Amino acid sequence: MKRIGIIMSFVFVLGMMFSCTKTESQFIDEKTPNERYSEFITEVRAILQSSEYGWIGMLRTPRNDKGFSVFMDFKEDNRVVMYSDFNTTTSNTPKESSFGFRNTGIPSLIFDTYNYIHLLADPNSDINSGTSGSGLYADFEFSIRKVSADTIVLRGNLNNNDFLLVRLKQDEKDKLVNGVLTDDINLFQNYFASAENNYIELNIDGESRKLAIDYVDNRGVAFQVMEGSKIVSFAGPLYYALNEIKLGKENTYKGVTFVRAYFKEVDKLFIVDDAGKEYEVLAASSPIIPLPPFLDSFGDGKRYYSAEFRPNTANAYFQPIWNAIQNESITKADRHIGYLRMSLLTDGQLYIRIYRYAAGAGTTGSASFSRLYYNPVNNSDGSVSYTYIATGSDGGASSSALRSTSLELEAFLRDNKFVWDWKNKTMTEGGLFVIDANGEKTGVALTGILGTS
Amino acid sequence: MKKYLIIGTLFFFVLLNGCRKAEDLTNQVDRLDFIGDQFALNGAIDEWLYEKFTQPYNIRVQYKWDRSEVDLSKTITPIDEEKVRPLAEYILKYYLEPYAAEAGEFFIKKYPAKQYLFVGSAEHNSNGTVTLGSADKGRKVVLYRLNEIDPNNWSAVERMLKTVHHEFAHILDQNRRITAEYGLLNKADYVEDLWPNLTDQQALDLGFITRYAGSEPSEDFAEMVAVLLLYGQEFFDSQVALANANGRAKIKQKEDMVVEYFSSQWGINFRSLQQRIADLKPEVPPTPLPDFLDTFGEGKSYTYLQFESAEYSDEFQAIWDDIKNETVVEVDRHIAYMRLYVLATGQLQVRVYRYPAGSGQTGSVTYSSLYFDVATDTDDIVTFTYATSGSSAALRTNSDNLVNFITGHKFVWSWKDSDLTHGGLYVVDNNGERTGVSLVGEPRS
Numbered sequence: 001m002k003r004i005g006i007i008m009s010f011v012f013v014l015g016m017m018f019s020c021t022k023t024e025s026q027f028i029d030e031k032t033p034n035e036r037y038s039e040f041i042t043e044v045r046a047i048l049q050s051s052e053y054g055w056i057g058m059l060r061t062p063r064n065d066k067g068f069s070v071f072m073d074f075k076e077d078n079r080v081v082m083y084s085d086f087n088t089t090t091s092n093t094p095k096e097s098s099f100g101f102r103n104t105g106i107p108s109l110i111f112d113t114y115n116y117i118h119l120l121a122d123p124n125s126d127i128n129s130g131t132s133g134s135g136l137y138a139d140f141e142f143s144i145r146k147v148s149a150d151t152i153v154l155r156g157n158l159n160n161n162d163f164l165l166v167r168l169k170q171d172e173k174d175k176l177v178n179g180v181l182t183d184d185i186n187l188f189q190n191y192f193a194s195a196e197n198n199y200i201e202l203n204i205d206g207e208s209r210k211l212a213i214d215y216v217d218n219r220g221v222a223f224q225v226m227e228g229s230k231i232v233s234f235a236g237p238l239y240y241a242l243n244e245i246k247l248g249k250e251n252t253y254k255g256v257t258f259v260r261a262y263f264k265e266v267d268k269l270f271i272v273d274d275a276g277k278e279y280e281v282l283a284a285s286s287p288i289i290p291l292p293p294f295l296d297s298f299g300d301g302k303r304y305y306s307a308e309f310r311p312n313t314a315n316a317y318f319q320p321i322w323n324a325i326q327n328e329s330i331t332k333a334d335r336h337i338g339y340l341r342m343s344l345l346t347d348g349q350l351y352i353r354i355y356r357y358a359a360g361a362g363t364t365g366s367a368s369f370s371r372l373y374y375n376p377v378n379n380s381d382g383s384v385s386y387t388y389i390a391t392g393s394d395g396g397a398s399s400s401a402l403r404s405t406s407l408e409l410e411a412f413l414r415d416n417k418f419v420w421d422w423k424n425k426t427m428t429e430g431g432l433f434v435i436d437a438n439g440e441k442t443g444v445a446l447t448g449i450l451g452t453s
Numbered sequence: 454m455k456k457y458l459i460i461g462t463l464f465f466f467v468l469l470n471g472c473r474k475a476e477d478l479t480n481q482v483d484r485l486d487f488i489g490d491q492f493a494l495n496g497a498i499d500e501w502l503y504e505k506f507t508q509p510y511n512i513r514v515q516y517k518w519d520r521s522e523v524d525l526s527k528t529i530t531p532i533d534e535e536k537v538r539p540l541a542e543y544i545l546k547y548y549l550e551p552y553a554a555e556a557g558e559f560f561i562k563k564y565p566a567k568q569y570l571f572v573g574s575a576e577h578n579s580n581g582t583v584t585l586g587s588a589d590k591g592r593k594v595v596l597y598r599l600n601e602i603d604p605n606n607w608s609a610v611e612r613m614l615k616t617v618h619h620e621f622a623h624i625l626d627q628n629r630r631i632t633a634e635y636g637l638l639n640k641a642d643y644v645e646d647l648w649p650n651l652t653d654q655q656a657l658d659l660g661f662i663t664r665y666a667g668s669e670p671s672e673d674f675a676e677m678v679a680v681l682l683l684y685g686q687e688f689f690d691s692q693v694a695l696a697n698a699n700g701r702a703k704i705k706q707k708e709d710m711v712v713e714y715f716s717s718q719w720g721i722n723f724r725s726l727q728q729r730i731a732d733l734k735p736e737v738p739p740t741p742l743p744d745f746l747d748t749f750g751e752g753k754s755y756t757y758l759q760f761e762s763a764e765y766s767d768e769f770q771a772i773w774d775d776i777k778n779e780t781v782v783e784v785d786r787h788i789a790y791m792r793l794y795v796l797a798t799g800q801l802q803v804r805v806y807r808y809p810a811g812s813g814q815t816g817s818v819t820y821s822s823l824y825f826d827v828a829t830d831t832d833d834i835v836t837f838t839y840a841t842s843g844s845s846a847a848l849r850t851n852s853d854n855l856v857n858f859i860t861g862h863k864f865v866w867s868w869k870d871s872d873l874t875h876g877g878l879y880v881v882d883n884n885g886e887r888t889g890v891s892l893v894g895e896p897r898s
Contacts, residue, residue: 077496097534098517098534111531112518113516113518113531113532113533113534114532114573114600118531121528121530122573122574123527123528123530123575123577124574124575132577133527134528140518141518141520158528
């Protein structure tokens, strides 16, 4: 009996303990998720709309490391007006659309009808030169990551694009409305198009280093620097802003982050780092980062077997030679000459194939070719010339006629001194460059797109 | 024992009362609001859509982006607001209103999909095709690639409307099936995902009105309905005529089944519906031609109009003959052709070209010019007054008929036809209507 009493008392105490263990609130700051979401969105909306002159947005598409600026002015009733550096129309013409907020697990800002920002994401590759079906892998739905009065950090929900909004000032807005962005695009892109061997000089730990600069597709900057014998590369997007380009934070070397570039004077570009230090962009006469020797990659058994010369890549000097070949060496009826390929055989012989296609068929359909062989003559200055040895046939028609009709080519190869070299820094084209008595390239060359057959 | 009773009672009392806290539990099952404010209304468009679609037809047209409504794995972009109303108007006019008129109010409120989703880009598929529309369980129709449709370009609009009719045919079929015999006609010929490999001719020869119809019976049916209703009987028949005997027979059989299906299953007179839609279609493509003078004139794409005798309208032939016979002031030369220029000053320059006699248009050429001042009224009607002749004074005296023609009429500059290969000056009457007389040549640069 006494035991029953003890048990009952125990149960009673237990009942007391458990019946009231509920906590007063399960919510952070005593607010439901919806309440916190609403408050947050209200705050973000207020900040976005508080900028009288709008925002400059810098969108980086990580799959291709391109940068685009999208200027946004957020209005009442979920309206937004955009400009963009996408092209010289979008940079000059305001376009209005809608935006909204949505809770996608994290509060998100969504541009829910089409505007300039969607041009980048459009799966129609005709619009943005991206991938068909995917565009530039760009976003228009963004998680709101960090918010301050002047800066809003966003991250794309689908493609992880970084999108940074920075408050615009009145003078910047005035420039935007007055077409300065369009002028910038033209100015910078013209400069990029003619820029060659650009670099800046940087002092790291008391040692001067040259950083070679390439402008990638007008949408990014790629740097290269020699560290001993090693080439170090880094690259990041660029954004056309107002009288300057802004550089993405990826453009950082040894703790120095390059944040923008501007023309201090006509054609004098300066890059500025995050400490405000300016570096003038200079042009060297030859590449800052030497390319590997061409003949390490070109020749029988090497990475590239042939260089394919097509007439539309002819320089003025070579055009008459090409015309001579094209007009005369067609030994089969109803065929025309499409292109020629140069190869270097293991014994140093130069081997040229001239490809013929069916008339009117461009370079499609079955090809036949005739062969020309040349012996190398190594000159004392290290250059090379080539002398004619023989023709071969393509197994069908005789190509003995080729010799007599390629005399201009023969003379060109025999009477000039050449060096083999790359044509471009991306090392996709190369061939024979004529040099003068001082060993300098004359600008005359027989080059082509490198291939393996 | 009594003691235990007291303890027991106390225990139940505690159990009963331990939780009688005045607590609002609803707050704790607060459902997350995933919608946010993304459907914030844009006054004009949304009000119009509500009035034209939601109220009369129970249809919600959703054009604002909602990722959850489309394939999450695809890159798709939203529609441009500017396209929404013009395209929605076409859907009303060419789809909802004709069906409402033929099938009645109850039908049109019940069967059309309750949600229309407008999407800007296409949906790209892994087989290289793009999806232009989809119908989801009869409840939702998605129309893609609307940003690429110029609402003034009828052939582009027509493709969209065909998709609308195609998707609605699916809904009808999902509610009341077309007879199974329909699918059996081509049982062995359907190729599912391989339909892009079919050529138009192969599809027709197999008995499919379009290539896509070759994918499966339900698509075949939807394509038949859409082509018949929207592209019309004339187009349909012209396609059928291209098919071989086998294809022709099968397509015509299926056409009969479609007509019978609408009648027996829905009480709809298919031919009447078809005619109703045909009557709505614009007679000529509504696409406006570009302004002629946008591309013609000094410094523009085309700098002169070339007049060869074969291109003159009959009315002008006599004038041309006059010029030809009379204005030759150099011995042993003949007049070959004439060119019209609009100079930067706005003046019209007429040049008559002469070549050595008997040598066609080869050898050295000489020419004489006439200049006219121009006046343009608000309706772009131009009139000319003679200004001067160039170096060759004789031309003026010998070209009265030409001068009278140019100064004696009102003209508009225009293209001859939509392929924009010929154009020139068209005589108009006092009401601004074209009289049929014209001076039309080939624009060249």
